[in-house]
Amino acid sequence: MSLSYAILGLINYKPMTGYDLKKFFDDSINFFWSAQTSQIYRELKTWEQKGCIVSSVQASEKGPDKRIYSITEQGMESLKNWLSDMPDEVDEDNRNAFLLRLFLLSQLGVEELVFQLKKRLKKYRRDLQNLKDVEGKMQEYAHMIGKQEEVHFWKIILSRGFHDVESHIHWAEESLEYLENLPKDKPNLNN
Amino acid sequence: MSLSYAILGLINYKPMTGYDLKKFFDDSINFFWSAQTSQIYRELKTWEQKGCIVSSVQASEKGPDKRIYSITEQGMESLKNWLSDMPDEVDEDNRNAFLLRLFLLSQLGVEELVFQLKKRLKKYRRDLQNLKDVEGKMQEYAHMIGKQEEVHFWKIILSRGFHDVESHIHWAEESLEYLENLPKDKPNLNN
DNA sequence: GAATTCATGTAACTTGTTACATGATTTA
């Protein structure tokens, strides 16, 4: 399962708490992976039961005690095995709820489509800004995990994010233009 | 839930069987939505219980009897309501198992990364061909559901697919180039 | 004094996957 190895892989960079993991997901790799707190703690529990990670409780300066998880030899072995046998076709999830809605939305009429595309365009521009923020933090994260050389590889992943957002923006702009030039008054669910 | 409305929306085009729906998912909207047979029949059952669709059994020329589902007035109402209240931020699922693997893969070394990116590039080129095939079938589908005007809107969705694949190809090519020009022999999980 | 951050979790539920079962007809 991808999520469990995501967690193992992050802990392999550096020992972390469940809370740290949640933050890493939320404000750094969020553009290609996400996780709920409830899932994270669930996975941590099962990895620990398998002996792939160990935890120790430590008092925190602020707030409650922390439970810090570190990877074990066995965990590294597991991670390495998983990374090594990449399946021929990694089944990435293509599901896109917005595209689905848009696809069905044409049954409501063109104006709705235009309205939603305009809203989307704004969202994509916000996404672009968010990615720039992540880019800015990258160096910081690399320092945190103590591996400067990772930055080279992270740049590749981040660049994918930029390619994606830029292509979304172009698509939305093009589509709006296309719709503007369509003849009006098609029959739909409203009439 | 998106999947259930996807099903309702497709049935709204034209009465269909579970099998028809599965085919529609698989060879037409697969690039932004997918569904398992087991899910489809589950959702059909719950929509029917709610009175949003009705079914009638009909003998088939070939193979077993068909259960054909049609949308009801209530179902159209439901669909329209759902389409009308698009949430401000549609929570599309960004999870991408390949990107996650790639991100963690750098812990194994650069050669692995290069190898996987090359394989991916080939996959993206296959994706492009698949999309072209869908494009070819579009007219046919429009004819099947008896709504030629839908083609205009489907073109927008399809165009998104093309934008995506093309940006993936560019990204992979660029990233390979970037990796070729990196200094070699970084320490990793293997040493 | 209210909201945010730090920190860990549980419970109930929904959604998605994998594997199986059945059986006729058609095409290679």
Added chain:
DNA sequence: TAAATCATGTAACAAGTTACATGAATTC
């Protein structure tokens, strides 16, 4: 005669979401 297509489902399980509970310390 073997494989593919047509056609409908069930069962068991895995993964993901939502909502809740607790409570200290800090910032606005």
